[in-house]
Amino acid sequence: MSTPSIQPPSTYEPLNENTVVQFVKKLNYFTEDAALQVREIGDGNLNLVFHIVDESHAKSIIVKQALPYAKVVGESWPLTLERARFESSYLQKAAEYVPNLVPKVHYYDESLGLFVMDDLSSHLILRKGTIEGIQYPHLARDIGTFVAKVTFYTSDFYLHPFEKKQLVKQFINPELCKITEDLVFTDPFFDHETNDFPTEIREAVEQLWNDSELRHEVAKLKFQFLTQAEALLHGDLHTGSIFVTPESTKVIDPEFSFFGPIGFDLGQFFANIILSYLSQEAHILSSKERKQYQSYLVDTLKQTWSSFKQEFSKLWENEGNEVYTQVPGTLESFLGKVWVDAVGFAGCEVIRRTIGLAHVADLDTIQDLTQQYQLKEKALELGTYFIKNRTQITNMEQLIQVFYQE
Ligand SMILES: Nc1ncnc2c1ncn2[C@@H]1O[C@H](COP(=O)(O)OP(=O)(O)O)[C@@H](O)[C@H]1O
Numbered sequence: 303m304s305t306p307s308i309q310p311p312s313t314y315e316p317l318n319e320n321t322v323v324q325f326v327k328k329l330n331y332f333t334e335d336a337a338l339q340v341r342e343i344g345d346g347n348l349n350l351v352f353h354i355v356d357e358s359h360a361k362s363i364i365v366k367q368a369l370p371y372a373k374v375v376g377e378s379w380p381l382t383l384e385r386a387r388f389e390s391s392y393l394q395k396a397a398e399y400v401p402n403l404v405p406k407v408h409y410y411d412e413s414l415g416l417f418v419m420d421d422l423s424s425h426l427i428l429r430k431g432t433i434e435g436i437q438y439p440h441l442a443r444d445i446g447t448f449v450a451k452v453t454f455y456t457s458d459f460y461l462h463p464f465e466k467k468q469l470v471k472q473f474i475n476p477e478l479c480k481i482t483e484d485l486v487f488t489d490p491f492f493d494h495e496t497n498d499f500p501t502e503i504r505e506a507v508e509q510l511w512n513d514s515e516l517r518h519e520v521a522k523l524k525f526q527f528l529t530q531a532e533a534l535l536h537g538d539l540h541t542g543s544i545f546v547t548p549e550s551t552k553v554i555d556p557e558f559s560f561f562g563p564i565g566f567d568l569g570q571f572f573a574n575i576i577l578s579y580l581s582q583e584a585h586i587l588s589s590k591e592r593k594q595y596q597s598y599l600v601d602t603l604k605q606t607w608s609s610f611k612q613e614f615s616k617l618w619e620n621e622g623n624e625v626y627t628q629v630p631g632t633l634e635s636f637l638g639k640v641w642v643d644a645v646g647f648a649g650c651e652v653i654r655r656t657i658g659l660a661h662v663a664d665l666d667t668i669q670d671l672t673q674q675y676q677l678k679e680k681a682l683e684l685g686t687y688f689i690k691n692r693t694q695i696t697n698m699e700q701l702i703q704v705f706y707q708e
């Protein structure tokens with residue numbers, strides 16, 4: 303079946319730096335006479351992002367607009383404008399539980415496929431920060447809390463089953479989920495045209511394609527992603543979807559949001575921190591400083607999982623409404639499932655960010671190509687190991703031991 307892409311409404315037009323000003327002026331956010339400066343700053347794979355500033359009144363705002371196709375590929379890849387609704391609705395839902403960890407949404411326009419949100423230019427995209435070797439002391443606690451609160455409060459453990467199913471309906475997101483189903487769970491494990499890797503690592507990639515045990519395990523993970531509507535997920539929680547300062551964390555870009563297995567958000571975050579860990583060999587040349595930074599990244603993994611577990615357990619015990627939340631052992635077995643899933647999903651994310659369509663700057667910006675290819679092969683090995691051994695890796699200490707060299 304072909305992708306059921308929604309056609310843009312007849313009123314839709316992609317904005318440019320001139321038309322976005324006319325649009326914003328109608329919202330009465332800026333004063334009538336404000337001299338607005340505009341720049342399109344989108345560097346992601348999918349959308350336009352306009353930064354609009356009124357310097358004289360020290361006010362600014364972001365307009366994010368979906369294109370009727372995926373920007374990274376072009377018009378040959380049509381994509382629903384409804385992703386602006388998924389993104390803005392998720393941010394508003396998350397703001398009910400973690401208002402300090404998301405930008406405020408000010409306005410949503412269905413016909414233009416856009417929404418207006420807080421300007422976070424005072425923050426830095428986490429991936430850029432980790433490539434520069436900057437430490438963020440609150441990041442782990444914030445991300446653990448973020449995932450715990452948003453998932454618990456949208457799960458059957460908390461919501462009445464009618465309310466949960468109503469919310470599931472609002473977040474049925476077939477087109478964006480299909481991208482993940484293909485790009486994360488399928489294409490990298492087959493000789494597919496979307497894959498993108500240097501010929502120098504082809505042997506390692508072919509080894510992965512010929513690994514039937516690996517494919518079998520990925521099939522199980524994909525099926526979980528397709529079917530397990532545990533809670534509302536961000537759906538693309540990588541280090542390019544998080545804005546940071548040393549004091550503040552803001553999660554952005556949840557256009558892939560849907561109801562799925564909770565371990566998916568955690569696994570994506572873990573994978574991107576692990577990719578950062580691996581690539582530090584090329585980014586931080588002094589071995590002492592590199593070890594210090596890698597040890598910070600390892601602490602970030604540990605603390606993210608422990609703060610997730612702690613917060614989720616507290617909510618379960620104090621606010622669980624489902625009768626089985628009171629039954630001893632249920633919480634522990636659910637957290638055990640989330641952990642195993644997270645390890646497996648992390649493995650898929652590490653692999654797809656290395657040889658799939660959408661890469662990470664952590665690895666791709668490594669100038670010494672021999673080193674870049676070696677690290678990419680290491681990432682493939684690591685991802686494969688996580689997927690195949692996820693049920694044996696029972697805790698974070700064991701996961702870290704797989705790659706951590708003290
Ligand atoms: N609220 C915001 N404030 C400031 N800059 C933003 C904001 N949202 C996005 N950006 C900028 O736009 C870039 C692309 O945004 P992103 O949401 O990742 O787009 P895409 O959906 O295309 O991946 C980000 O890397 C960041 O530089």
Ligand SMILES: CSC[C@H]1O[C@H](OP(=O)(O)O)[C@H](O)[C@@H]1O
Pocket residue numbers: 346347348372374481482485538542543555659660
């Ligand atoms: C054709 S979309 C590829 C890839 O891009 C998305 O990331 P982002 O929106 O943050 O740039 C998502 O990870 C998709 O898998």
